[in-house]
Amino acid sequence: MTDHTIGEAADILHVTTRTLRHWDAIGLLVPSWRTWADHRLYTDDDLDTALQILVYREAGVPLKEIGALLAEPATAEERLRRQRDILVERIGHLHRMVRAVDEILQEDEMNDEKMTTEEKIELFGGDWKPEYQDEAEQRWGGTPEWEQSQARQAKMTKEDWIRVKEEQDAFVDALADAATRDVEPGSDEASALVARHLASIDQWYEVSRSRQVLLARMYVADERFNAAYRGHAAYLLSLVEAEAEKEGVDLADVQWG
The missing domain is CATH 1.10.1660.10 (Multidrug-efflux Transporter Regulator; Chain: A; Domain 2)
Known part of the structure; x- marks a missing residue:
């Protein structure tokens, strides 16, 4: 053997x-x-x-x-x-x-151009790989959030994916700029960044402030996410947690539900 x-x-x-x-x-x-x-x-x-x-x-x-x-x-x-x-x-x-x-x-109801896997790879470069989708399904497949995300992605056109990429790049630029300028967590500018981040997730599935905190903590634990945020995942977490704390979220006992 x-x-x-x-x-x-x-x-x-x-x-x-x-x-x-x-x-x-x-x-x-x-x-x-x-x-x-x-x-x-x-x-x-x-x-x-x-x-x-x-x-x-x-x-x-x-x-x-x-x-x-x-x-x-x-x-x-x-x-x-x-x-x-x-x-x-x-x-x-x-x-x-x-x-x-x-x-x-x-019935000629599918007129919008859909984006192929090859086009997604070309658009997102190293930030999007087919195996990431497999890993995500292994971790979250079967959850309501996964089903909601898959249903929304199925309706997306090529233009939608391009918009998502542009919005993500713009957010990362703004996050890096805020980190460089030491924008204080909890400030109005920081709150606006946190809102943009939450909206970027909410386009895929419903997300609460508590869920946003847990996701931001996951970004810090996974170097791939940290790289996607140009090394500013910990700073993003500090912004998200400050906003959550202002809203009364107990950071010592954050629940997904």
Whole structure:
């Protein structure tokens, strides 16, 4: 039996190492072995399980449900038959969706130009990558906010995406300028920046001040977000928390709800 490093396993499965780490963290695919240095090692059986996960995921099954399916006792044949049933059901669903889209096209209700993945990459550069969408779905897929965001994105035209990019760039410019000038958190100018930031999120899904605080804290914890804000994520957090505190939010007990 051959053991594979996480990089080798990712190459074989055509996924990212980040995906495998996420599956390990949530207990969906825990590698059978680890080295003395705590590096993950995947067996051939682990890769077989990973392939099952990928089949279920491609069929649109949420990761939580995939974990439950894999935990059920079953022979290899039973698992394959179950996967086949799910895929057949998914195919039927997709056929119904195709018919619905065809009807819309016949009614000539889709005149706005939509933006392709390639165009999004060209527009957003390093700030937008297809794997980010996969990671976001792994973390938040199935939540009301995710569903609301996906529904709104589905209606966006190419012009809408260009507007979003321009507004984000303008906000980051204003944030960097405020940080350079040491604009005081809680001031009128700071409040205006916080309002712009909240509006940029609210265009995707409903967001409260408490939710804004939690999101701003996430930006500080994730270097990718900090880079998107040109290293000013901590400053943005200070502005958001000052505004929240003015409104009576208990910063020691911030809730998403």
